[in-house]
Amino acid sequence: MDLNLRKAIIxxxxxxxxxxxxxxxxxxxxSGEEKMLPGLGVLFExxxxHAEEQExxxxxxxLEEAVSQK
Structure with a gap:
């Protein structure tokens, strides 16, 4: 991902x-739009x-449970 895109999203x-x-x-x-995926990815990143190991x-x-249901 382009660093500029990451900075813009943040x-x-x-x-x-x-x-x-x-x-x-x-x-x-x-919205289901593919163009929204990078934003979600940056938020997840x-x-x-900042998450603790337990989190x-x-x-x-x-996620494992969710993908096994697809």
């Missing part, structure tokens, strides 16, 4: 509260970088 959400971030995530998922384990378990 800049667009910097200062957003939890409700605004949730709205961004929900909108990206509901930020989360992952990462929980997310990985949830």
């Amino acid at each position: 800049s667009n959400v910097t200062g957003n509260n939890a409700n605004q971030l949730e709205a961004t995530i929900v909108d990206a998922i509901q 930020l989360y992952w970088q 990462k384990t929980e997310v990985l378990q949830a």
Whole structure:
């Protein structure tokens, strides 16, 4: 991913509260547009970088379950 794109995405959400971030995530998922995927990826990257090991384990378990249902 282009570093400029990552910076632009981070800049667009910097200062957003939890409700605004949730709205961004929900909108990206509901729109189903491929162009929204990099934004979700950057948000996930930020989360992952700051998550504790237990949180990462929980997310990985949830993802494993979710992909097994597809």
